[in-house]
């Protein structure tokens with residue numbers, strides 16, 4: 001990875017988690033199904049990326065691109081006629097990147113039964129300038145104990161992402177140095 005963050009300017013002032021927290025809701029129809037008749041995972045992933053992107057844009061005050069999506073878990077099938085709520089918030093901020101945590105809930109569109117959690121995901125967004133280069137993001141200010149726990153857990157995921165990436169790069173460099181080609 002390069003360090004191309006725009007300039008060496010100080011970080012913008014911090015923003016509380018609630019300032020960018022967002023919910024995106026959508027009723028699932030037959031156009032959203034897979035061959036089994038339940039909702040296609042890719043439809044849910046698109047909603048997750050959309051909601052997380054809105055949060056990242058709001059928090060960073062400008063464009064932000066998806067750098068990675070990990071731990072997308074599908075806990076229960078989603079059905080036609082489900083009203084799906086995708087809830088997203090900034091869990092953690094670095095210099096130019098943000099981790100956005102997303103929970104996906106579903107309830108029948110015409111019943112007043114409680115919504116159940118059907119999925120979750122963690123996405124990393126990089127804030128970018130008009131040339132697509134990473135730019136500074138405001139530090140997120142956790143407001144509740146739950147926000148604080150999410151911040152700490154996101155730091156653990158960040159550490160693991162960097163370590164995994166570094167280990168793979170080192171392996172590739174070693175193999176290339178030994179003349180091994182894929």
Ligand SMILES: CC(C)(COP(=O)(O)OP(=O)(O)OC[C@H]1O[C@@H](n2cnc3c(N)ncnc32)[C@H](O)[C@@H]1OP(=O)(O)O)[C@@H](O)C(=O)NCCC(=O)NCCS
Nearest residue numbers: 001002003004005065066067068094095096097124126134
């Ligand atoms: C994401 C992107 C801007 C990163 O650019 P880069 O030159 O690697 O820049 P950097 O190495 O400075 O990384 C910028 C930040 O993103 C983070 N990042 C970059 N790649 C990452 C990845 N795969 N996973 C997690 N974080 C990542 C870095 O850790 C850094 O965070 P920090 O500043 O908070 O420490 C660039 O790879 C890109 O434009 N990718 C395409 C994004 C896109 O089009 N998404 C939509 C998919 S269709």
